[in-house]
Amino acid sequence: MKAHVTVTLKSSVLDPQGQTIHNALGKIGIEGVQAVRQGKYFLLNLSPALSQEAARAQVERIAREVLTNPVIEEFSYKLEE
Amino acid sequence: MKAHVTVTLKSSVLDPQGQTIHNALGKIGIEGVQAVRQGKYFLLNLSPALSQEAARAQVERIAREVLTNPVIEEFSYKLEE
Numbered sequence: 687m688k689a690h691v692t693v694t695l696k697s698s699v700l701d702p703q704g705q706t707i708h709n710a711l712g713k714i715g716i717e718g719v720q721a722v723r724q725g726k727y728f729l730l731n732l733s734p735a736l737s738q739e740a741a742r743a744q745v746e747r748i749a750r751e752v753l754t755n756p757v758i759e760e761f762s763y764k765l766e767e
Numbered sequence: 768m769k770a771h772v773t774v775t776l777k778s779s780v781l782d783p784q785g786q787t788i789h790n791a792l793g794k795i796g797i798e799g800v801q802a803v804r805q806g807k808y809f810l811l812n813l814s815p816a817l818s819q820e821a822a823r824a825q826v827e828r829i830a831r832e833v834l835t836n837p838v839i840e841e842f843s844y845k846l847e848e
Contacts, residue, residue, distance in 0.1 A: 692808050723810040729804040733800070750790060
């Protein structure tokens, strides 16, 4: 089983990296983008022995304790068989 | 319209950062994870004036020319209304 975890800055937190990418797009003539936010992505390969429920608990624990800084970031994830 | 772009290292490329996270999980007693790969995530807010097709073309261009290093990385994306 695989878990796709996305960690992003909370919307209240400034994202200078995304802002820089946004500016760069304008400079090379790419139109139609109103904002860019950057985050992190993690692909976790989980043991097939884990049940769906155990996998969910495990991924949430990993995201909360290891991958995310809860002061400024939030996470979402998706499981895939 | 929003585009969720995920940029990951090609599977043939070593990912020491993901490996480090994997090792850290073992050290704090989290079991059941076989591998971790790290990547980048970008959220693009696109102009609502863009058609689905134009948005697709725009996002692919941005991902190819700005967000991805094609030598070692690959991207995938998903549009959301």
